[in-house]
Amino acid sequence: MMSNIHVTAKVNGDDVEFLCDPRETLLDVLRDRLNLTGTKEGCGTGDCGACTVTIEDRLVCSCLMLGVEASGKSIETIEGMAKGDKLHPLQKKFVEHAALQCGICTPGILVAAKNLLEKNPDPNEEQVRYWLAGNLCRCTGYDKIIRAVLDAAKEMREAS
Numbered sequence: 001m002m003s004n005i006h007v008t009a010k011v012n013g014d015d016v017e018f019l020c021d022p023r024e025t026l027l028d029v030l031r032d033r034l035n036l037t038g039t040k041e042g043c044g045t046g047d048c049g050a051c052t053v054t055i056e057d058r059l060v061c062s063c064l065m066l067g068v069e070a071s072g073k074s075i076e077t078i079e080g081m082a083k084g085d086k087l088h089p090l091q092k093k094f095v096e097h098a099a100l101q102c103g104i105c106t107p108g109i110l111v112a113a114k115n116l117l118e119k120n121p122d123p124n125e126e127q128v129r130y131w132l133a134g135n136l137c138r139c140t141g142y143d144k145i146i147r148a149v150l151d152a153a154k155e156m157r158e159a160s
Helices: 026-033 089-096 104-117 125-131 143-159
Strands: 007-009 014-020 052-055 058-061 074-076
Touching: 014 026, 052 104, 058 104, 089 104, 089 143, 104 125, 104 143, 125 143
Parallel strands: 007 074
Antiparallel strands: 007 014, 052 058, 052 074
8 A cells, every 4th residue: 555645835825734645646636635626637648738827837737646746836726816816807808708607617618727827818819719728528519719819908008
């Protein structure tokens, strides 16, 4: 039997530590050990993007990374997007544009879209579609998602 490993990391700006089985995915650690259930499991094989988080500002499918690999890393999940009760502009635009339905894909798409806008505050439609290509949605047809991201980008540029 393998023994659990002690891991320290920074999650959504907070220092955290946890014990996890060396075979446990980061997705399972986030949901089961840290009670951050916003990150969803859609496929478990890295094909759908529902479990997307950022690690050191890189997009990662948390179902493909072991929890122990997070040691010493900075991780951002959907829970870190809003500031208290104040939604991030992307979250507000997703509501305004009705860019969500069942919600399984939404956290991963929001995390990926935020990562895009941090790197490119003025993307065109093609760039948004390319950036979000790893996130599958079975409900919306993507148009509302793309419009919400472009609208949020515009609002964020005007606010800065």
